[in-house]
Amino acid sequence: MRKFKKYLLVLVTLVCTYATLNVKAAYTYSHDGKIISAPAGYSATIDGVYNILSNAWGGNVNEKEFNSPEDLYIYTETKTVNEKEVKEDVIYIVSSSSSIDAATKQCYNMLFVFDGNLNYKEKYSRFEINPDNFSNLELSKIKTRVDGSAATSAALTSVYSYEKIKEIKAVPYEERTEDQKMYLKLFKVSGVYRAQRAKRDANNVIIEGEFEDLIYLSDTGNNQIVIIDAKTYEVVQIISTPSDQAFSEKTFSPTKVVTDSAGRIYVISDGIYEGIILLSNKGEFMRFVGVNYTTMSFWDALWRNIATEEQRKQMTSILNTEFKNFTIDSQGFIYTVSRAVTNTETGVTNDKAMIKRINQAGNDVLVRNGYSVPKGDLITIMTGKNKGGSTFSGITVNEYGTYTVVDTKGGRLFTYDKEGNLLYISGGKGSEVTDLENPVAVRYQGENLLVLEKNNRVVIRYTPTEVGSIINKAVEYQAKGDLESASEEWQNVINQNPNYELAYVGVGKTYxxxxxxxxxxxxxxxxxxxxxxxxxxxxxxxxxxxxxxPYVMTGIVVLVVFGIGYKAYKSIRYKKSDAGFGDE
Amino acid sequence: MNENAKNLVSTEEKNDSQIRKFWSKVVKFLKWFKEEFIKFPLFILFHPLKGWDEFKREKRGKMSVAIWFVIFVIFLSIMEYQYSGFIVKQVEVTDLKMLAEIAYIIAPVVLVTVANWSITTLFDGKGKMKEIFMMICYSLYPVAWTKLIGLFLSNVVSQQEKAIYTLVIALGIFFMCYMAFFGFISIHEYGLLKCVATLIATAVALLVICFIGILCFDLIQKIAGFVYTIYREITLRYF
Structure with a gap:
């Protein structure tokens, strides 16, 4: 009996430790901004973790190549197989490096291609440039990485001289040897994007029905955007620093790129505080979009007015914050994340517009109807290394307007619906493989989320939890206008978590x-x-x-009639008595 | 008529007279209540100079009534937590801090009284401290009414009509200031300009009092901290 008890005790402690190890403090914010416990919307298991050791990558990716993953993009290809349309996901990951590896004497800036289940397909470290397709002026602007004693960026024409290019051009393409082929090497690559754009002829007129399938790479170290063909991985177009006055004193170092349906290119560049750079499909500068204004309080403005010219010069210049990351939805709205804007003079931080939804006109149209403004954590640490609000590094939006942002400070995923309601908070920092230490990109893949973790060099697939999937369904129905089905789902959410306030609103709407x-x-x-x-x-x-x-009105009318009648009756009586006694 | 019946009649008469006495007391109380709590403050509100004059010279203002007004306002502001409409106030009863609610009403009243008294004694004001206090309490009369009306209104307005509620509450505060202003003029027997001047001085005095209060608080805290450190030093060294 005693022995049995002993085993039981061991079993109980084991179960307890297992339980405590698996419990992660999941929470959300209540209507008044207090932290309440709530199940997470998304969770990751060990099956959803992909890194250089995982079977899906089959040892084709080595540690040096996957040194510092920067961006992840999921593109859905539509193929016709046996006269049926089949949708297939292609996942692109770029990994950057700025230093030369001592052993191999190489600087790894890679583009990896995976299929939808993150099975390894291809990897590219350089992209071929066919000089036949470029004019000499265009070629002179192109930069490439040179792996010397240290990795540097240099003009392509200094690597391949004009004479050599001329020589290469003289040989027909098919007959060129490997030595005669020109390659572009990326340097500090930090963004990848793929989209189709309408093909144009020599006069920049759209050829109907023909599309170019392109991959956009933001080649930060070479100050250019490299556009390559999605099939042949050959360089199609290079966008160098725009020849506009706005860039006369600034360096153009693109970090993220998206394009809209018209083929216009939106670029986030390091050190450009004016906003998102909007370029035409030819790479000509059009304007800045979605400017991040710093807010100036009444007193600041007054003080600036009073101050003399010299004093004003001494005041620290107020800078607008730069955008960190963005994405574009199917309707052409750009979702951006940026840092909170801090006024350097007053120290007042405005974190109301860290997430923006920018329309075609360049204005912020994000709906902020939730209990609080979408800004990640509401209650934050006041001192120490991790003080301050959330700092977002990635954003993704799905087809029904739900967007998820990823916070590097707490390593958490915040999901909001299109009305700006906080749906759930998932993830968190920690020492497990599924934890997010320094997430840099997040993408929706159907219902799942793929998160790229830079420090641990992993891609983590987050899948919706039980409650998470019900909430997703409810939000989807609501977005489609099917209130009844939405209400049912919201009721299920309440059954699972009675503290989920948003669900009550959902049910209330049907009532x-x-x-x-x-x-x-x-x-x-x-x-x-x-x-x-x-x-x-x-x-x-x-x-x-x-x-x-009707009843109240009848009552009032009856009362009025009685009142008038009573008065009339009284006056008649008074008149009678009056007549009886006569005037004095 | 036998004895029993006689007794019965007399007790009946006795009961009757007792009831009548009680009833007359109730009527008297109601009359007093109407006079003191409704009619007279209303008279002051609509005839401020005449009203405050009566208040001071004929000693028609009563301390008990003044304190009751404060209690009413405190009571109503606590009631707002429970009975305000959801559209107007989204507070929860769990957030209610009774002592804080009491302090929010009493502290300004007492502070203004003290500040104003300390200024007006220097500026030849005729008002006594008791009169100033009573006058400020009487000025809460419109606030008490508008709070009551607001409590009812908050339950019948929609979000678009919320402005009506805000207007009512704002009117209460406006009338309070209006009453108090004329009160200051009458009680101290000031002219208009001098009254405004002393009121500005009162505001300054108020700040000074707050400053000294916070200073004292801080110093006491520091002294307490000092004593505690010495205590710790001694206990750690010798015990």
């Missing part, structure tokens, strides 16, 4: 449309939504007024 105003009011009150509560209350009040108005 509101069904005409059950009192129920709706109760649900909106629980969900702390004043706007909808007011709507429900107004309808409820109208209903009550309609019901009781």
């Amino acid at each position: 509101l449309s069904a005409g059950r105003y009192q129920d709706a009011m109760e649900y909106f009150k629980t969900g702390f939504n004043v706007e909808y509560y007011s709507k429900a209350y107004k309808l409820y009040r109208d209903e009550k007024i309609k019901k009781f108005f």
Whole structure:
């Protein structure tokens, strides 16, 4: 018996430790910004972790090549196989390096290509340039990496001289030897993007029905955007520093690139505080988009007005923050993340616009109807190394407007719906492989999330938890306008987590449309939504007024009639008595 | 008529007279309440100079009534936590701090009284401290009413009509200031300009009092800290 007890004790402690090891403090924020416990929306298991050791990569990627992964992009290819349209995901990851590896004397700036399940397909360290397709002026602008004693950026024409290029051009392409082929090497590559764009003829007129399938690489170290063909991986176009006055004193170091349906190119560049650079498909500068304004308080403005010219010069110049990352949705809205704007003079931080949704006109149109503004963590550490609010490094948006941002400070994923409601918080820092220490990119792959972790050099697939998938369904139905199905899902969410306030609003909305105003009011009150509560209350009040108005009005009319009658009666009596006694 | 019946009649008469006495007391109380709590403050509100004059010269203002006004306002601001409409106030009863609510009302009243008294004694004000205090308490009369009306309104307005509620509350504060301003003029027997001047001085005095208060608090904290450190030193060294 005693022995049995001993084993039982061991078993209990084991179960307990297992439980405590697996419990991660998942939380969310309540309507008044307090931390409440809630299950995470997404979680990762060891099966969802991909790195150089995993079978899917098959040892084709070595540690040096995958030294510092910078960006991940998922492109959905539509193929026709046996007259059927099949959608296939292609995943691109770029890894950068700025120093020469001592053993191999190489500087690894790689593009990796994986299929949808992150099985290794290809890798590229250099891209062929066919000089036939470029004019001499264009070639003179192109830069490439040179691996000497240290990695440097140099003009392509200094590596391959004009004479040599002329020589190469003289030989037909098919007959060129490997020595005669020209290659471009990336330097500090930090972004990858793939999109189709309409093919244009020599006069820049769109050829209908023909598309170019292109991969855009932001070649930060070479100050250029390299556009390569998605099939042949041959350089198609290079976008160097735009010849505009705006760039006369600045260096053009693109970090992230997206394009819209018209083929215009949006670029985030390091050290450019004016906003997102909008370029035409030819690479000509058009304008800045989505400028991050610093806010100046009334007193700042007053003080600046009073101050003399010299004093004003002494004041630290107020800089707009730069964008960190962005993505584009199917309707052409650009979702951006940037740092909180801190006014260097007053020390006041404005973190209201860290996430933006920028429309075609360049204005921020993000809906912020949630309990709080989408800005990641609401309660933050005040002192120490990790003080301050969330700093986002990546954003992704799915087809029904739900967007997820990734925070490097807490290593967390914050998911918001298109109304700006915080849906759930997932992930977190830690020492497990599935934890996020320094996430740099996040992408939706259907319902799943792929997160690129820079420090641990892994790609982590986050899958929705039970509650997470129900919430996703509810939000999807709501976005599609199917309120009834949404309400059912929200009810399921409440059953799983009664503290989930947003779900009550979701259920309340169906009650509101069904005409059950009192129920709706109760649900909106629980969900702390004043706007909808007011709507429900107004309808409820109208209903009550309609019901009781006839009775109340009749009562008032009767009273008035009685009053008048009584007065008339009294005056007649008074007149009678008056007549009886007569005037004095 | 036998004895029993006689007794019965007399007790009946007795009961009757007792009830009547009680009833007359109730009526008297109601009359007093109406006069002191409704009519007179209303009279002051609509005839401020005349009203405050009566308040001071004929000693019509009563301390008990003044304190009751403060209690009303405190009571109503606590009631707001429980009974305000959801559209107007999204506070929760769990957030209610009773002592803080009391302090938010009493502290300004007492502070303004002290500040104003200390200024007006230097500026030939005729008002006594008790009068100033009572006058400020009486000025809370419109606030008490508007809070009550607001409490009802908050339950029947929608979000678009919330402005009505805000207007009512703002009116209460406006009328409070209006009453208090004329109160200062009458009680200290000032002219308009001198009254404004002393009020500005009162505001400065208020700041000074707050400053000294915080200073004292800080110093006491430091002294306490010092004593505690000495205690720790001694205990660590000798015990």
